Amino acid sequence: MGRERAAVLGVGQTHHRARRTDVSMGGLCREAVDRALADAGLDLADIDAVVLGKAPDLFEGVMMPELALADAVGAAGKPLLRVHTAGSVGGSTGNVAASLVHGGEHARVLAVAFEKQSESNAMWALSISPPFHMPVGAGAGGYFAPHVRSYIRRSGAPEHVGAIVAVKDRRNGARNPYAHLRQPDITLESVRASAMLWDPIRYDETCPSSDGACAVVLGDERAARGRDAAWIHATAMRTEPTTFAGRDQVNPRAGREAAAALWRAAGITDPLSEVDVAEIYVPFSWFEPMWLENLGFTAEGQGWKLTEAGETEIGGRLPVNPSGGVLSSNPIGASGLLRFAEAAMQVMGRAGEHQVDGARRAVGHAYGGGSQYFSMWLVGAEKP
Amino acid sequence: MTVDQVPLSAPLDIGFDYTRSLGPTLTRFATALAGRRVLGARGGDGRVHVPPPEYDPVTGKALTELVEVASSGTVTSWCAQPEPLAGQPLEHPFCWAFVLLDGADTPLLHAVDAPVLRTGARVRIRWAVERGNGIRDIACFEPGEEEPAAQDGAAAEADEVAMITTPVHLSYMHTASPEESRYLRGLAEGRLLGQRCPACEKVYIPPRGACPTDGVPTETEVELPDRGIVTTFCVVNVPFLGQRIPPPYVAAYILLDGADIAFLHLVLGCPPDQVRMGMRVEAAWRPREQWGTTLENIDHFRPTGEPDAPYETYARHL
Amino acid sequence: MTDVSIVSFAQAPNVRATHGTTNGVEMLVPILREALDGAGLAKQDIGFWCSGSSDYLAGRAFSFIAAVDAIGAFPPIHESHVEADAAWALYEAWVKIRTGEVDTALVYGFGKSSAGVLRRVLAMQLDPYSVAPLWPDAVSVAGLQARLGLDQGLWTEQDMAEVAARSRGANPNAQVHERVTAEELLDRPYLADPLRRHDCPPVTDGAAVVVLATAERARELTPNPARIIGMAHRVESAQLGARELTASPSTAAAAAAVGTDGATLAELHAPFTHQEILLRRALRLGDEVTVNPSGGPLCGNPMFAAGLARIGEAATRVPPGERAIAHATSGPLLQQNLVCVLEGE
Structure with a gap:
């Protein structure tokens, strides 16, 4: 008894834009699928099963859209599984696909995740206030901004750290041909001069609203034979309730435990030295230092120092989001799978202009809900 | 019944x-x-x-x-x-x-x-x-x-x-839990009714059908005062579709005295940039004739002018 | 790969409408405990959790998050969720155990179908470009499928009524229970010609929980686990017109992948009478196979839990040494089907 090895054989993504009005939802998914299959050198017919992830169905106004998309993602006649774990769903989609290989169910699995935010309005969908409640909700930014304030208070981080992250990620995004926002000329000053949307979160420290999709082809050891592959060394998922008395909303225990499980399973004892690149789900810039701590890259309260020292830039000690991350492209349901795919691209040496030299081990990370769903994987150039 | x-x-x-x-x-x-x-x-x-x-x-x-x-x-x-x-x-x-x-x-x-x-x-x-x-x-x-x-x-x-x-x-019938309904009916009388979890003894407001950490219904009723502190907050400056409060407004987590969990509400009564973590606030109720079974009976929370709560007293609620 | 067994099963009463909250999570609280007690496990003992539900039943984004509170998910749990019937969550959990990462899993599904107008909400599952804008509701679309088979001589209204009569008499504890003959049922009026009310499932609020463990662990936990011999699922094209609607090729393919010979019992997730007939043929079930002793979805159809409940019902009812087939479906007109074969121990 033992689990099968699993590897990423190919990845693909769409050009992410505010409005991809040139395609349908199916066309959007298919653009990513075709690129992933081409990257893996495979055809749709080679795929044994499909896992599809996306965030709430209310965003597109289609109930369980994977059913209507069965043909577009090449699933007709095959197993199709729909995952939904809030904003972490893209990551969970990758992990469930990996599980299907690890468990010996399938030799080649296609993971697809998408969001076509332009079909509706995510702020609306996330702010529907049911009867009896106080209608103070203001989308994801309104939800997370108070917790960012708590982080700043707790860690004593200087106010400009959020802007540092924004500048880095947007400049990284400019190196990524698929990124939605590409702003090579952004500066600390321009970020700090941008509008305060949900004080303490500024406009330029906020992810865009994007249409986009991502696809990843995973295979077992046999399918990976003789190819470049990103081997899956470990996966982890953890969940906790949204609110409870005494909940740490800044450094949630679910995230800490998921990370600990990930490092343990991958045999990593010092993540900062042993991981070469991290693609972390940072929809608001302050979440970079918050998640650096939550993931155990630094001690609690120290994450911002790594960011401030420039160590999370490409060329730094731990490049974070060389792709530009969620701050540069945010097709919500796909954002997690994009992190996972970008991590795989790094260890496969396929990240082009945003390649981190010598990347051998990379982590992909996603979170969702009220910082309560976490999913992550660690991929490496070598077999585990 | x-x-x-x-x-x-x-x-x-x-x-x-x-x-x-x-x-x-x-x-x-x-x-x-x-x-x-x-x-x-x-x-x-x-x-x-x-x-x-x-x-x-x-x-x-x-x-x-x-x-x-x-x-x-x-x-x-x-x-x-x-x-x-x-x-x-x-x-x-x-x-x-x-x-x-x-x-x-x-x-x-x-x-x-x-x-x-x-x-x-x-x-x-x-x-x-x-x-x-x-x-x-x-x-x-x-x-x-x-x-x-x-x-x-x-x-x-x-x-x-x-x-x-x-x-x-689409049209739905939204239903509150029995625990939340008791709390809402309390609000209609101007009372803030929480409940204590029998397992962890934390006081929840609104009370829960199941304690999020213990999975058991909260039971013992605890009436809470209409004052407490702001633990953390943000200033919403962004307008959006479906918004019911015109921006800018302060969305704050309010921790009532005696409660173990904060809830989101509105803070008015001072300029947004003077709202602070730890600030003491009290409920500003709407006129009684406008009360219903909703937290909206409290129009907003306003500063009481008392000294701020020390950070250590609410740090574990962040 | 590791063998996996079903250790315990619990379900909430199937009712037309609960007093519970919009997302229906409080139906879960007592049955989570019942299922855990049945397995002699505490929530901390569970290695992996997986659930199935739909945001559109409650009309809110992330409605499944409320269930995480109902679980008491702290310390944090290893968890996942499918936006589908929880039978697919069970599939995910089964795979997870087979990876060797965990040796127990708890699967749950829940839904308050009564919160909205279910048959209309389900129109949202149809092709969003060319079909859903017309709002064809779930009953009407099923009627189109039923008539295709009637016209082709694959079944008669009498056959359909016989399925209903048998189902309605099967389980005194079901939401729908009556002793009635097919002839009496045929005297009743059409709901939507060619369907009468008895051809359609009731609207049901409900929830179900299943606990899984490695076969080895299962034997320590219960004297009578049901071992999962195999499980497979397939989806069909989204193009209604292009599908073979009077057969169920995806069910047949899933069954072929698993091997369903020798079963003596079947719990079929057939919400409409003609779909039971169609599924029996796809699964090649002979008259010797007892179908839906629970009454099946025609007598209680808790959305997003009914498929999981079929697996739970089959696991609890299969005698030692015998095999049972549990089937679950998802999507319009049996678009997606799952087949699970169980053996009593």
């Missing part, structure tokens, strides 16, 4: 006009419909499918060969709709049908304006007055054969239809 025991319910309507970009294949279909023509797509096995699928239902390959089919056809199956539901093509009794249009190999699902039908019946398209709505350019089908002259007259070149709007309006 007293009235008090029935959980509170209220309607929850959600509606949005979704904008669907169609992509190349469905754009041609929708554009043809606006010009009173119907296109199908030829699949890899030679079958002509209407509506044209973007991807082959058998192989998944992209389909690009579109062919025109007739606007009349044969009913291959039908089901009566004696009581039409909101949004359906007709408001009086009609039939749903699979219609195999002449020239197509697979049927189209649509409505036929007839209270009953028979399989094999011939039907033709009744075009909608309004064009540019994709499949809804077909108002419905009606019994009969295509009328060539009339159809020729109606057919015209139409502007490209690359986007359709799909209104989705």
